[in-house]
């Protein structure tokens with residue numbers, strides 16, 4: 373159910389903090405948009421910054437004409453007020469009336485003009501005691517969504533990991549973050565050129581195959597960060613260690629850890645002396661980055677046949693077969709042979 377919150381009587385000088393809290397609450401409790409009647413750029417910047425860092429598609433617009441919003445809204449209009457009907461009597465009816473149309477929730481700051489009571493389909497009270505618009509909105513949305521909004525995933529640059537004590541925040545880095553991390557770890561131009569080329573190919577494949585492109589991009593850009601420490605077979609492991617220390621999202625770390633060839637089986641890993649771990653790509657994003665890396669040497673594309681020849685020459689028959697199988701699997705998912713993406717990127 374799509375929910376828009378309309379904040380009326382916002383006074384930029386007095387209400388900045390509380391309207392910020394109304395907007396944060398709207399976002400966290402499952403609304404998709406907040407409209408604010410007075411223009412307030414600072415408020416907009418604060419909320420957009422939160423959305424940038426913590427994710428989601430939440431939208432803010434200030435300086436709207438609230439009467440026009442009320443007039444033109446085609447879904448169910450709900451005004452939160454201590455004088456309304458009890459929330460538990462109202463939510464079932466609101467859900468039913470809304471169907472797949474949206475819900476507009478009106479919250480006031482100071483005294484709310486009479487016309488809002490009349491223009492709303494429901495006047496709803498969260499207790500008939502005076503409380504804050506922040507708490508009224510939170511409880512109303514929680515009842516409306518029956519608590520499901522608590523489990524919403526916000527695909528974000530920063531993600532808070534629930535922890536009994538202390539703070540844990542992990543980062544899903546964007547392109548600029550990845551570049552900063554690479555340079556900070558001392559990656560040279562050769563590595564940077566290579567990872568960019570792998571990124572271009574991996575993102576093109578990922579787009580065709582319906583992968584999570586944020587993960588693909590970050591995984592591809594960071595896949596060789598371990599080469600700042602070692603160029604051995606353990607560089608994927610070394611890279612994963614660097615990223616875990618930096619609190620990078622584990623989904624990206626695993627892309628890095630599992631990118632060698634089409635993966636290294638547990639027995640092979642033992643023989644190679646790699647630390648205990650899983651080096652086989654499992655998710656779509658892990659597979660795409662591994663194979664994109666196989667198809668890029670330095671900053672040039674190489675065809676599958678060349679890759680297979682190189683592996684076989686080294687006596688790595690089985691790994692070559694795995695690469696061939698992975699190539700086929702991903703080509704099927706992308707709807708075309710992966711080599712078709714070479715041209716598009718050049």
Ligand SMILES: C[S@@+](CC[C@H](N)C(=O)[O-])C[C@H]1O[C@@H](n2cnc3c(N)ncnc32)[C@H](O)[C@@H]1O
Nearest residue numbers: 452453454479480484497498499501503505508
């Ligand atoms: C601080 S109150 C202002 C109330 C104001 N005195 C009035 O007459 O409307 C701000 C907003 O909080 C919300 N609110 C406060 N108490 C509420 C309650 N018990 N149930 C639902 N909403 C409430 C209403 O949306 C209200 O406009």
